[in-house]
Amino acid sequence: xxxxxxxxxxxxxxxxxxxxxxxxxxxxxxxxxxxxxxxxxxxxxxxxxxxxxxxxxxxxxxxxxxxxxxxxxxxxxxxxxxxxxxxxxxxxxxxxxxxxxxxxxxxxxxxxxxxxxxxxxxxxxxxxxxxxxxxxxxxxxxxxxxxxxxxxxxxxxxxxxxxxxxxxxxxxxxxxxxxxxxxxxxxxxxxxxxxxxxxxxxxxxxxxxxxxxxxxxxxxxxxxxxxxxxxxxxxxxxxxxxxxxxxxxxxxxxxxxxxxxxxxxxxxxxxxxxxxxxxxxxxxxxxxxxxxxxxxxxxxxxxxxxxxxxxxxxxxxxxxxxxxxxxxxxxxxxxxxxxxxxxxxxxxxxxxxxxxxxx
Numbered sequence: 150x151x152x153x154x155x156x157x158x159x160x161x162x163x164x165x166x167x168x169x170x171x172x173x174x175x176x177x178x179x180x181x182x183x184x185x186x187x188x189x190x191x192x193x194x195x196x197x198x199x200x201x202x203x204x205x206x207x208x209x210x211x212x213x214x215x216x217x218x219x220x221x222x223x224x225x226x227x228x229x230x231x232x233x234x235x236x237x238x239x240x241x242x243x244x245x246x247x248x249x250x251x252x253x254x255x256x257x258x259x260x261x262x263x264x265x266x267x268x269x270x271x272x273x274x275x276x277x278x279x280x281x282x283x284x285x286x287x288x289x290x291x292x293x294x295x296x297x298x299x300x301x302x303x304x305x306x307x308x309x310x311x312x313x314x315x316x317x318x319x320x321x322x323x324x325x326x327x328x329x330x331x332x333x334x335x336x337x338x339x340x341x342x343x344x345x346x347x348x349x350x351x352x353x354x355x356x357x358x359x360x361x362x363x364x365x366x367x368x369x370x371x372x373x374x375x376x377x378x379x380x381x382x383x384x385x386x387x388x389x390x391x392x393x394x395x396x397x398x399x400x401x402x403x404x405x406x407x408x409x410x411x412x413x414x415x416x417x418x419x420x421x422x423x424x425x426x427x428x429x430x431x432x433x434x435x436x437x438x439x440x441x442x443x444x445x446x447x448x449x450x451x452x453x454x455x456x457x458x459x460x461x462x463x464x465x466x467x468x469x470x471x472x473x474x475x476x477x478x479x480x481x482x483x484x485x486x487x488x489x490x491x492x493x494x495x496x497x498x499x500x501x502x503x504x505x506x507x508x
């Protein structure tokens with residue numbers, strides 16, 4: 150009947166209106182609908198691994214980043230720092246690649262020259278550095294070499310003519326000290342004795358130099374602004390004999406560069422330094438495990454860049470690491486740099502192997 154049909158439509162309309170109001174009421178009290186989802190990192194803790202022992206420059210910079218990064222990550226996670234030294238940094242890299250969960254909650258302060266170990270196929274390398282989720286890097290730190298002033302090794306010429314080769318302290322075949330020492334040995338026709346010290350890389354090598362257990366050390370120029378090097382410089386305990394170049398470091402006295410001392414026949418090896426010392430362009434690199442979800446890796450990358458713009462962070466980085474506040478690589482830039490550096494043709498790999506061949 151027409152009247153009954155009209156009343157039925159009326160009830161349906163009222164029911165629909167009631168249902169719509171009820172859903173709206175429920176939705177207004179439902180966090181999943183009315184509010185944005187909580188940031189992934191809220192109430193989470195990030196494990197921040199350091200591939201060196203306490204007190205080394207890698208450790209100092211990692212703890213600096215750990216103090217600031219959390220406040221720039223949405224959700225403000227806690228960050229716990231854990232040292233994982235060994236193998237010139239490979240213990241930490243292998244752990245990140247094979248053990249750490251790809252959930253965005255583990256970050257490694259990478260030993261910057263470890264990619265060379267992969268390039269030359271060292272069996273202890275259980276990682277492909279191209280597959281890490283690179284977060285970013287800041288600062289540049291060219292290499293230098295210095296010897297105790299009370300030794301005969303006061304210049305490269307003196308080292309070359311010495312009857313007994315100097316003992317160079319280093320912390321593993323993937324360490325920056327070993328790489329630079331091996332390079333200058335080949336390029337400048339030197340004889341040096343590599344002394345492996347790995348119980349606490351960096352700091353242990355400094356102690357060895359202080360005790361007279363080693364004669365010389367190759368390391369980054371920024372090492373001179375921290376103890377004990379700042380005191381050694383003031384007390385003339387060490388003599389600087391060489392710096393990487395081609396630009397001369399403002400932190401060092403006017404000592405010669407590798408290119409300035411290299412004989413003509415070594416010029417091709419000087420060019421090879423661009424590959425082997427590429428790490429001086431990414432002084433403080435940080436990475437996540439392979440397979441971290443893209444959106445989480447992007448959060449870490451963007452947060453890292455926000456941290457670098459933090460004026461308090463920049464001031465501390467200047468004090469601790471002589472960072473100029475401008476030199477850095479984004480995660481994307483660092484990823485491309487690692488890919489390009491590690492992926493070399495066979496003839497370049499062979500030359501790198503020849504230089505890094507253990508004596």
